[in-house]
Amino acid sequence: MASKAVIKVSDLRKNFAKTKAVQGISFSVAKGSITAFLGPNGAGKTTTLEMLEGLLKPSGGTIEVLGFNPVKKPDEVKRRIGIQLQTANYYQFLRLKELLVLFASFYNRKVDADKLLNIVGLADKKNAYVDQLSGGQKQRFSIVSTLVNDPQIIFLDEPTTGLDPQARRNLWEIIAEIKRQGKTIILTTHYMEEAQYLADKIFIIDKGKIVAQGTTKQLIAQLPNPYRIEITSAKKIKLEKLRALSGVISGTVATNTTGEYEYSLGTKNIHQTLPAVVKYLEKEKIAFEDIAVAPSNLEDVFLTLTGKELRD
Amino acid sequence: MKALWLLFTAMLKMTVRNKPALFWMLAFPMIFLLVFGLFNMDKMTVGRVILLDQAQVEESKEIVKAFTEGETFEVIEGIEADDIQGAKQKIIDSEADFAIVIPEEFKNLVQSNANIKEQAAQAQAMMMRGVNYHPPTPVAEPETVSLELYYNEANATMNPVVINVIEQITTKINISIAQTPEIVKLDKQPVTDRRIRYIDFLIPGIVAMSLMQSAIVGIAVFLTEAREKKILKRILATPINRRSYIAAQVMARLAITLLQAIIILAAAYFIYDVKAYGSYWNLSLWALLGTTVFLMIGFIIASFSKTTSAAESLSQVVSIPMLFLSGVFFPTSSLPEWTQKIVDYLPLTPVIDAMRAIAIDGKGFNETLGEFWIVGGWILATFIIASFSFRTARE
Numbered sequence: 075m076a077s078k079a080v081i082k083v084s085d086l087r088k089n090f091a092k093t094k095a096v097q098g099i100s101f102s103v104a105k106g107s108i109t110a111f112l113g114p115n116g117a118g119k120t121t122t123l124e125m126l127e128g129l130l131k132p133s134g135g136t137i138e139v140l141g142f143n144p145v146k147k148p149d150e151v152k153r154r155i156g157i158q159l160q161t162a163n164y165y166q167f168l169r170l171k172e173l174l175v176l177f178a179s180f181y182n183r184k185v186d187a188d189k190l191l192n193i194v195g196l197a198d199k200k201n202a203y204v205d206q207l208s209g210g211q212k213q214r215f216s217i218v219s220t221l222v223n224d225p226q227i228i229f230l231d232e233p234t235t236g237l238d239p240q241a242r243r244n245l246w247e248i249i250a251e252i253k254r255q256g257k258t259i260i261l262t263t264h265y266m267e268e269a270q271y272l273a274d275k276i277f278i279i280d281k282g283k284i285v286a287q288g289t290t291k292q293l294i295a296q297l298p299n300p301y302r303i304e305i306t307s308a309k310k311i312k313l314e315k316l317r318a319l320s321g322v323i324s325g326t327v328a329t330n331t332t333g334e335y336e337y338s339l340g341t342k343n344i345h346q347t348l349p350a351v352v353k354y355l356e357k358e359k360i361a362f363e364d365i366a367v368a369p370s371n372l373e374d375v376f377l378t379l380t381g382k383e384l385r386d
Numbered sequence: 387m388k389a390l391w392l393l394f395t396a397m398l399k400m401t402v403r404n405k406p407a408l409f410w411m412l413a414f415p416m417i418f419l420l421v422f423g424l425f426n427m428d429k430m431t432v433g434r435v436i437l438l439d440q441a442q443v444e445e446s447k448e449i450v451k452a453f454t455e456g457e458t459f460e461v462i463e464g465i466e467a468d469d470i471q472g473a474k475q476k477i478i479d480s481e482a483d484f485a486i487v488i489p490e491e492f493k494n495l496v497q498s499n500a501n502i503k504e505q506a507a508q509a510q511a512m513m514m515r516g517v518n519y520h521p522p523t524p525v526a527e528p529e530t531v532s533l534e535l536y537y538n539e540a541n542a543t544m545n546p547v548v549i550n551v552i553e554q555i556t557t558k559i560n561i562s563i564a565q566t567p568e569i570v571k572l573d574k575q576p577v578t579d580r581r582i583r584y585i586d587f588l589i590p591g592i593v594a595m596s597l598m599q600s601a602i603v604g605i606a607v608f609l610t611e612a613r614e615k616k617i618l619k620r621i622l623a624t625p626i627n628r629r630s631y632i633a634a635q636v637m638a639r640l641a642i643t644l645l646q647a648i649i650i651l652a653a654a655y656f657i658y659d660v661k662a663y664g665s666y667w668n669l670s671l672w673a674l675l676g677t678t679v680f681l682m683i684g685f686i687i688a689s690f691s692k693t694t695s696a697a698e699s700l701s702q703v704v705s706i707p708m709l710f711l712s713g714v715f716f717p718t719s720s721l722p723e724w725t726q727k728i729v730d731y732l733p734l735t736p737v738i739d740a741m742r743a744i745a746i747d748g749k750g751f752n753e754t755l756g757e758f759w760i761v762g763g764w765i766l767a768t769f770i771i772a773s774f775s776f777r778t779a780r781e
Binding site for chain 1: 388389393403612615616619622623624625626
């Protein structure tokens with residue numbers, strides 16, 4: 075996929091009074107792709123986005139969005155992009171349809187508000203106020219509000235935070251549909267499933283730096299332990315014995331709500347490790363309730379790279 | 387341009403749809419209007435007056451007659467014309483509201499006016515006959531005579547009415563001396579035709595008060611909320627510039643407060659038959675001037691407030707003292723002198739004074755220029771502060 079880059083960023087930095095929020099990041103975004111910035115709260119995701127959008131002035135580095143520098147030509151950039159802010163709010167006493175027409179007028183454009191609302195399944199809510207919408211509907215509205223100027227790039231800052239799983243799924247479908255219309259999408263999230271499901275390219279960002287990048291597969295393949303063997307047992311097993319088995323790279327244990335032990339062993343070579351584990355358990359006459367093999371996920375990538383959980 | 391218009395209409399829609407805010411915008415002044423109106427109605431229509439006519443000429447008797455004929459005043463009889471002490475005692479005992487003394491010198495004034503009149507008549511007669519007439523001497527400089535007014539300073543509701551009536555009489559006398567010697571006929575008019583009640587005095591104050599409240603609180607809370615909830619940030623993420631956004635905001639607020647003023651004036655007209663004697667256009671112009679200052683103050687408050695509740699309380703801190711000091715309910719003349727000097731330069735005072743001058747005294751706009759310069763100064767000063775502070779407050 076050697077597409078044209080619509081965004082080029084080099085050594086981008088942002089210092090606030092007390093913190094260095096972004097510490098020299100460089101990347102480019104391919105046209106028509108979905109790029110996800112994955113990281114915990116305070117990693118610098120929003121700051122990065124706002125610098126790209128021309129809302130925040132960088133302390134250093136260069137940005138090019140659709141050929142324009144957002145510091146020097148913020149309006150040229152703003153005209154061509156759609157922005158969803160993290161805590162999106164709209165005027166309380168305007169109807170959805172009126173809000174879309176109003177926002178379109180800020181771009182000197184006319185919109186078919188009904189058609190737009192239809193895309194996100196809010197056609198029957200066109201005369202409602204934003205406050206009358208559910209959380210998921212609000213987010214859908216804030217996404218459709220980014221489309222009023224038919225932008226080339228859409229920025230979505232944590233579009234699904236605080237939504238229930240069903241509403242989140244629904245929103246993913248909408249985002250995927252917008253991508254199919256040929257738009258480039260950049261989103262931030264701290265849900266790894268979201269990045270995994272939507273993104274063509276993921277940037278894992280922590281403490282203002284990009285710590286890893288690539289597709290989900292590439293990121294997981296980079297891990298020393300791309301597979302996990304999970305064992306659930308009522309009886310306690312010695313962890314160091316499990317760790318000593320052939321090919322095992324990492325091992326953790328936790329107890330679940332029913333008081334059972336849950337072991338997770340990381341490995342690179344599943345063919346070698348799985349038989350060894352089964353053999354050991356049989357030899358020791360350990361009855362296990364459950365044994366499962368799973369590929370590692372972005373959560374593991376994050377844990378391995380930063381030494382901490384994604385959501386804490 | 388279209389964005390500006392859509393923002394303007396959006397602002398109006400939001401104001402009308404925000405029912406609680408709309409209710410307070412109109413109910414607050416209405417409550418004042420009704421309570422103060424009902425409370426004082428009966429007492430206000432009849433002011434008890436003692437007339438001490440020491441001049442006892444035909445013209446002074448006309449003045450006395452004017453008070454007797456009108457419905458506004460009840461004339462208390464039975465006090466000798468030279469018994470000023472007795473009249474004062476009646477006021478202290480609350481048996482009368484005020485006393486007017488027409489001094490003996492009034493006789494001379496009438497006499498000199500008669501002379502002027504005669505000279506003028508002679509001149510005219512000679513000119514009619516085609517005689518080339520040069521007046522021998524400039525027309526005599528008219529003398530002035532002070533009418534004395536005694537009233538109880540504690541009687542705060544009555545005084546503005548009375549002082550207003552007396553002021554009208556005295557100005558009319560001055561005017562009549564300068565122009566035509568016929569004094570007394572002009573004097574009669576204001577007393578019989580214009581009965582100035584407390585409610586007439588009150589309404590301009592209530593209009594000014596409510597436009598101050600809705601302009602300061604309205605803009606400060608609206609903008610702070612827009613910033614706090616990141617609505618402003620979302621709007622500024624589009625190519626629309628800050629200036630258009632603020633321009634739409636200001637125009638919409640001006641329209642809203644003007645409408646509010648019209649509703650209050652209409653209510654006053656239908657409920658209490660309060661009419662403005664001056665031009666309603668000038669009143670509207672003053673409503674807009676007043677609103678402009680208060681909008682600027684609102685902008686300044688918005689740029690210093692982090693939260694909506696902070697904006698709300700800061701607005702109250704600024705507006706409540708003005709509400710009580712600037713003469714919404716009582717004339718500022720009842721304040722201590724030094725306070726009065728400060729209060730005269732608060733932005734609300736000149737707005738109320740000008741509106742009263744137009745509504746009660748029927749004055750034109752150019753007779754409110756003194757107030758205009760004070761308000762103009764405030765507009766300029768607050769505009770400079772607002773544009774500076776609002777710029778630095780940008781996120």
